[in-house]
Amino acid sequence: xxxxxxxxxxxxxxxxxxxxxxxxxxxxxxxxxxxxxxxxxxxxxxxxxxxxxxxxxxxxxxxxxxxxxxxxxxxxxxxxxxxxxxxxxxxxxxxxxxxxxxxxxxxxxxxxxxxxxxxxxxxxxxxxxxxxxxxxxxxxxxxxxxxxxxxxxxxxxxxxxxxxxxxxxxxxxxxxxxxxxxxxxxxxxxxxxxxxxxxxxxxxxxxxxxxxxxxxxxxxxxxxxxxxxxxxxxxxxxxxxxxxxxxxxxxxxxxxxxxxxxxxxxxxxxxxxxxxxxxxxxxxxxxxxxxxxxxxxxxxxxxxxxxxxxxxxxxxxxxxxxxxxxxxxxxxxxxxxxxxxxxxxxxxxxxxxxxxxxxxxxxxxxxxxxxxxxxxxxxxxxxxxxx
Numbered sequence: 471x472x473x474x475x476x477x478x479x480x481x482x483x484x485x486x487x488x489x490x491x492x493x494x495x496x497x498x499x500x501x502x503x504x505x506x507x508x509x510x511x512x513x514x515x516x517x518x519x520x521x522x523x524x525x526x527x528x529x530x531x532x533x534x535x536x537x538x539x540x541x542x543x544x545x546x547x548x549x550x551x552x553x554x555x556x557x558x559x560x561x562x563x564x565x566x567x568x569x570x571x572x573x574x575x576x577x578x579x580x581x582x583x584x585x586x587x588x589x590x591x592x593x594x595x596x597x598x599x600x601x602x603x604x605x606x607x608x609x610x611x612x613x614x615x616x617x618x619x620x621x622x623x624x625x626x627x628x629x630x631x632x633x634x635x636x637x638x639x640x641x642x643x644x645x646x647x648x649x650x651x652x653x654x655x656x657x658x659x660x661x662x663x664x665x666x667x668x669x670x671x672x673x674x675x676x677x678x679x680x681x682x683x684x685x686x687x688x689x690x691x692x693x694x695x696x697x698x699x700x701x702x703x704x705x706x707x708x709x710x711x712x713x714x715x716x717x718x719x720x721x722x723x724x725x726x727x728x729x730x731x732x733x734x735x736x737x738x739x740x741x742x743x744x745x746x747x748x749x750x751x752x753x754x755x756x757x758x759x760x761x762x763x764x765x766x767x768x769x770x771x772x773x774x775x776x777x778x779x780x781x782x783x784x785x786x787x788x789x790x791x792x793x794x795x796x797x798x799x800x801x802x803x804x805x806x807x808x809x810x811x812x813x814x815x816x817x818x819x820x821x822x823x824x825x826x827x828x829x830x831x832x833x834x835x836x837x838x839x840x841x842x843x844x845x846x847x848x849x850x851x852x853x854x855x856x857x
Contacts (some may be wrong), residue, residue: 471497471504471640472578472602474569474589476539476561478508478756479520483743486540489664489768490584494523496665496844502851505576507569509539522795523828528568531557542687542815545615559586560743565592573600579855580605583845585612586628587620591621594631603854605847606632607662609648609788610765613642625649633854636662636847639766653794660850663790665843666768670744670837671775674752676824680817682710683754683778685747685769686761688720693760693783696806700760702730706817711737713750755823756816762803764788770798774830779823781812791838797830 494504510516510527518525535557538544543696547554569592572578581596582605583589590606597604598799606628615621615637629635634730636659637643643659683703686692694712701710715738727733742750751757757773759782770780770791780798783805792798793815799816801808816823836842 471579471582472569472576473504473582473584474593475506475508475546475584476588477542478506478525480514480540481697482513482520483745485741485744485747486704487540489666491520491523491691492665492667492840492841495667495849496840497848498522500844500848501727504582505572505578507572507672509565509820510536510594511523512536513538517581523544524554526568526572528564529562530560535850542611543765545611554797558808561588562591565589566595567768569593569596570599570839573602580851582851583609583628583704585609586625587612587615590632591624594628597631603633603856604631605634605636605850608635608637608642608646608659609664610638610642613637613765614644614646614763621649632699634660634850636660638663638849639790640790641763642765661849662846663843664768665840666771666775666834666838667840671748671751671772673775673777673827676777676827678753678822680706680708681752681754682708682775682813683712683713683750683757684760685713685750685757686759687714687717688712689718691764693762694723695803696760696809697758697785698723698727699734700809701732701735701811703807704814704817706814707735707757708736708740708813709735711750711754712731712738713739713742713747716740718790723726733786743779747772748776751778754778755820756781756813758809758813759788760784760809761786761788762791768831771834774827776835777831778797779816779826779830781816782810783809791834792830793833796826797833798826819849 475490505524509524510529548558581593583593593604606706643661646659757780764786766787783803784800794800799812
């Protein structure tokens with residue numbers, strides 16, 4: 471099987487696109503071998519292996535312009551100017567050329583595209599030229615593009631060429647199915663999350679200090695500003711570690727924390743390797759996800775496996791990862807007072823936090839464990855290759 475993606479770990483410690491690699495590893499137990507095709511990045515060889523998975527990388531622009539992949543800002547860059555648009559065209563064109571070559575070289579009986587664009591567009595072209603069955607998975611950022619010009623033009627072609635469309639959360643599935651593209655309305659969008667390796671996130675101790683954790687890129691959609699406002703209202707005065715600082719301009723958020731009198735209670739930490747992040751989960755009393763319209767929220771699953779309860783807005787795909795009152799707490803989106811009250815509740819009651827954390831781990835293993843997710847995708851693959 472050939473997997474197409476534009477984000478994939480560039481080193482053993484890189485968490486970017488790690489779920490693509492984890493799915494490929496989990497599928498080996500289902501007897502499915504995966505070769506991954508991804509764009510190039512500085513300092514990386516054209517061919518490599520990651521956790522025993524064959525990885526092929528292709529150039530798509532002059533090195534100075536190869537900034538689209540791995541950044542999480544592809545759509546914004548493409549909208550910003552012609553240089554990025556040309557690089558995107560190169561990603562599609564060179565991606566197709568290499569995908570066709572690899573399909574023949576490895577005898578791929580299936581293509582699995584992660585994100586409908588650019589991977590799904592390339593996979594649809596491979597299907598049209600070679601007839602290789604295509605599975606397309608939507609992860610979140612790509613669903614937001616469905617009603618854009620490129621979405622209205624290209625997504626119906628991807629959907630028509632896909633033996634199955636999947637989305638990593640029920641919210642994303644519903645959004646995709648609700649678009650006005652006639653092709654989508656004739657095809658169900660299966661909910662099939664990505665796996666999280668439980669062994670990477672062992673449970674932490676029951677007793678933990680009054681420490682909050684936030685993990686994510688500091689964009690407006692991730693909602694850190696809501697958490698800062700809530701912290702200013704908390705009676706328990708918890709501390710907060712923010713993991714993901716420096717990936718985008720965060721000066722406005724730092725200024726906000728300073729203005730709210732929170733600077734001395736906040737630690738700003740850059741993106742961490744998975745092993746280091748796992749330690750942070752085990753040390754925190756609560757993970758807070760104040761995002762709006764998050765595609766899934768794998769950080770909630772990672773925290774749950776670490777027996778760390780999650781407080782989040784009841785928005786987007788995060789609702790698939792938390793059972794309110796049983797494995798964590800969901801509060802209405804943008805309700806800062808309710809968010810502050812939920813934080814105070816679990817800081818004041820460590821026994822309740824420990825109870826939620828224990829139930830959260832059991833729930834995460836059932837729903838997001840590698841074995842369960844791999845079985846779901848293996849069944850989709852087998853149906854596609856038989857049709």
